[in-house]
Amino acid sequence: MKWKSLAATMMLAALPFTAQAVEPDEILDDPALEARAREISKDLRCVVCQNQDIDSSNAGVARDLRLLVRERLVAGDTDAEVMEFVRARYGDYVLLKPPFKLETYALWLAPALLLLFGAGTVIVVLRSSRARSVADKLSDDDERMVAEILTAENEVSS
Amino acid sequence: MKRAIATLPILIALVFGAFFLWGLNPDRDPNAIPSVLISQPAPDFDLPAVESIGVPGLSREDLFGNSDPVVVNVFASWCVPCRAEHAVLTRMVERDGVRLFGINYKDKPEDARAWLQNLGNPYERIGSDLSGRAGIEWGISGVPETFIVAGDDTVLYRYVGPVVGAEAEEKFATALAQARTRNGGNS
Numbered sequence: 001m002k003w004k005s006l007a008a009t010m011m012l013a014a015l016p017f018t019a020q021a022v023e024p025d026e027i028l029d030d031p032a033l034e035a036r037a038r039e040i041s042k043d044l045r046c047v048v049c050q051n052q053d054i055d056s057s058n059a060g061v062a063r064d065l066r067l068l069v070r071e072r073l074v075a076g077d078t079d080a081e082v083m084e085f086v087r088a089r090y091g092d093y094v095l096l097k098p099p100f101k102l103e104t105y106a107l108w109l110a111p112a113l114l115l116l117f118g119a120g121t122v123i124v125v126l127r128s129s130r131a132r133s134v135a136d137k138l139s140d141d142d143e144r145m146v147a148e149i150l151t152a153e154n155e156v157s158s
Numbered sequence: 159m160k161r162a163i164a165t166l167p168i169l170i171a172l173v174f175g176a177f178f179l180w181g182l183n184p185d186r187d188p189n190a191i192p193s194v195l196i197s198q199p200a201p202d203f204d205l206p207a208v209e210s211i212g213v214p215g216l217s218r219e220d221l222f223g224n225s226d227p228v229v230v231n232v233f234a235s236w237c238v239p240c241r242a243e244h245a246v247l248t249r250m251v252e253r254d255g256v257r258l259f260g261i262n263y264k265d266k267p268e269d270a271r272a273w274l275q276n277l278g279n280p281y282e283r284i285g286s287d288l289s290g291r292a293g294i295e296w297g298i299s300g301v302p303e304t305f306i307v308a309g310d311d312t313v314l315y316r317y318v319g320p321v322v323g324a325e326a327e328e329k330f331a332t333a334l335a336q337a338r339t340r341n342g343g344n345s
Contacts, residue, residue, distance in 0.1 A: 047191060047299035048299050048300060050189060050191075060264070060290070061290070061293070061294075061298070061299055061300065064289075064290045064291070064293070064294055065294065068291075068294060088194070089194065089201070089294055089295060089296075089297045090191070090194065090297050091191070091192060091193070091194040091297070093191045093192065
């Protein structure tokens with residue numbers, strides 16, 4: 001009984017997180033088109049609440065854009081054409097995946113370059129530490145010094 | 159070689175430092191979205207008038223062939239900052255002789271009518287954008303937004319948010335003055 005009520009409570013508590021921004025009146029009758037619309041919406045940035053895709057945003061403009069995406073799909077556009085339609089109006093900024101071009105080379109290539117740089121540093125450091133060969137025997141001078149210290153210690157303690 | 163490696167940390171610190179300095183610049187607005195419309199022809203749109211206010215509607219043709227740059231302001235009666243901006247726009251029209259066009263964004267005609275009767279109408283033309291589709295064509299993210307459009311319908315400037323306060327008004331006035339000299343240079 002306890003378990004059941006606990007499970008029920010947890011399910012109820014999780015309910016708000018399943019809430020969708022997509023409202024019932026927006027959803028297309030054709031499930032295939034609707035699925036494509038959802039996929040496209042997930043790659044489009046909401047220009048009001050930036051860093052959120054329009055699929056999960058409750059902003060007015062996001063809703064308008066969702067409707068627009070569906071309208072273009074119904075009109076027979078391909079996914080790429082729909083993306084281009086929105087991009088032409090809001091710029092590259094609405095694409096959650098920025099295109100690879102001159103302005104974004106730094107963005108796309110920096111991680112790889114930093115990784116290469118880091119790996120290079122690690123290799124150089126490891127190599128140089130291995131090159132510094134560790135002597136496994138004391139030199140004659142060292143031996144003599146140790147002997148002197150030991151005899152001095154012995155004399156003090158005895 | 160050793161010496162070159164020794165300077166690396168300093169170089170890295172400099173690069174990162176410059177990046178942070180750039181990031182900390184108070185004039186930089188990380189939320190600003192560059193408009194694709196700048197230096198492009200105005201988008202295609204055709205909006206009917208707001209019912210029974212006696213002001214004609216607005217379409218792309220109205221932005222073409224003007225001798226001076228015009229200001230296109232997207233507003234709504236439900237938008238609180240628009241109320242504050244209304245006074246600024248009215249002053250621009252009355253004092254500076256700016257030609258002001260309006261896009262009434264997702265507004266009930268009766269609300270828009272009451273709002274304009276209450277505050278006065280500085281707009282020469284007002285297009286009623288009930289669906290918000292023209293707003294998308296203009297790439298707006300909210301209201302108010304204000305554009306400066308050259309006489310040949312090239313969009314020159316976009317201001318996001320209300321043009322209210324000394325700093326914003328000065329920014330906008332500077333952009334407008336630049337637009338006017340550009341127009342003068344063309345003719």
